[in-house]
Amino acid sequence: MPELPEVEVVRAGLAPAVSGATVLGVAVLDERALTRHAGDGADFERALTGRVLRTAARRGKFLWMPVHGAGEAVVAHLGMSGQLLLRAPGSPPERHERVRLDIAHPDHGDLAVVFADQRTFGSLALDALVPTADGAAGGWGTDEAVVPTQVAHIARDPLDPAFVxxxxxxxxxxxxxxxxxxxxxxxxxxxxxxxxxxxxxxxxxxxxxxxxxxxxxxxxxxxxxxxxxxxxxxxxxxxxxxxxxxxxxxxxxxxxxxxxNAYGRTGQPCPRCGHPIVRVGFMNRSSHYCAHCQRRPRAVS
DNA sequence: GGAATAACCTGGATGC
DNA sequence: TGCATCCAGGTTATTC
Missing domain, CATH: 1.10.8.50 (Helicase, Ruva Protein; domain 3)
Incomplete structure (x- = not known):
């Protein structure tokens, strides 16, 4: 599941390919990938075509690509199963492909940025950039103190230099x-x-x-x-x-x-003490922990 | 207003 | 073999 490390790996891979690239065309194959976008697929395609992307930035699990001179950015969230892939122009559609951006980079030539998502929990959107609350850079990959409005309520991540x-x-x-x-x-x-x-x-x-x-x-x-x-x-x-x-x-x-050491290791020995890792339901999902070395706190009476 | 819960969604795994 | 059910979980709207 894409959490901070996975999203950062994607951002780092995307940044050199999209920085300074011009969007030649946009194809929205499934509008469910635009649930965070204010308009429809045609609007998304029209608004992005011909624009220049400046970089790829990230805060937490959110990615965004600022659009040159627009005060806006393409915001991406991978949800549970989203992928952002770099492909050759005209490459065959990926399984679960939802949106494709054809771009032209001054150094790397033509590329396709493909957003594929099996469970459709992820999304893309064009969103306005607003100043950060603390005046520091918006996140990893950018020096500008702005974030998309959809990311403004998200706290900084623990690896962010501005995390307090x-x-x-x-x-x-x-x-x-x-x-x-x-x-x-x-x-x-x-x-x-x-x-x-x-x-x-x-x-x-x-x-x-x-x-x-x-x-x-x-x-x-x-x-x-x-x-x-x-x-x-x-x-x-x-x-x-x-x-x-x-x-x-x-x-x-x-x-x-x-x-x-713990996640997904139900029934296997704890690497620290050898007692089995247990799994319990928590918030409609699962918690994995060692009941021996992660003791439940005593109830305060 | 804060906390908890349900819903969204698809495909693989499992059971019958 | 085929069908039904369960499960995975990030975010957000809804409910308490």
Whole structure:
């Protein structure tokens, strides 16, 4: 599932290909890929054709490509199964292809940027850019202090130089929810999904249902350090791929699935203590943890 | 206003 | 073999 490392791998692959490229044509094959776009497919095609893309930027799991001189950007979210692929012009349609942008780059020549998405949870949109709340750069891959309006409510991710640890601690301790819910809340810290939340909690030896308000500042900072460690390792290994759902812009899978300690390892021994990893339902999804070294906190009476 | 839950969606895995 | 059901989960609208 595309979380921060997977989206960053896609952004890094996309950036050199789209920076300075002119959009020659747009083909919307499935308008469900434009659920975040204010207009219809024809509007999306008309608004982008002939425009010049400037770069590829990212905050959390959101990607955007600013349009030169327009104060707008093409915003992309990969959802559960979205892919952004670079293909040769005129290449055969990808399975589940939803949108195709034909572009011309001054150095790399003609290319096709293909948005494919099996489950159609992902989307593209043309959206206005607005100033960031803190005046810092919008995210990775850009020096400009702007973000698309659809991304403005998303917090910075823990690898962002402008991320403020103290603000995370304050926000987390103000909540009455379980710590895993906080990690998945993109308005507190972005880029973390179910996989890396489970992995960071395992590394920090924290039970996923620990009330965030009961955690000490020290424990929250330790968890944040483990979040960063897990994200950086996954990024170095090209992200986590369980099947063909997540690939980079060239269609290649990442290797971090081999390094997982808790997620998806139900019944297998905990790499730390040997007790079996358990899986429990949580927020319409699953939590994986070691019940031995991630002890459930005692109820406060 | 904050927190919890349901809905969106498709294809692979599983059970019968 | 074929059909039905379950499951995966990011985001957001709705409900409590």
């Amino acid at each position: 640890d103290a603000a995370f601690v304050v926000a987390a301790r103000r909540k009455r929810s379980a710590i895993k819910r906080i990690l998945l809340d993109q308005t507190v810290a972005s880029g973390i999904g179910n996989i890396y939340a489970d992995e960071a909690l395992w590394a920090a030896r924290i039970h996923p249902e620990t009330p965030a308000a009961d955690m000490s500042t020290r424990a929250l900072r330790r968890l944040l350090a483990e979040v960063r460690s897990v994200l950086e390792k996954a990024l170095a290994e090209g992200g986590t791929s369980f099947d063909a759902q997540y690939v980079n812009v060239n269609g290649q899978a990442g290797y971090f699935a081999h390094s997982l």
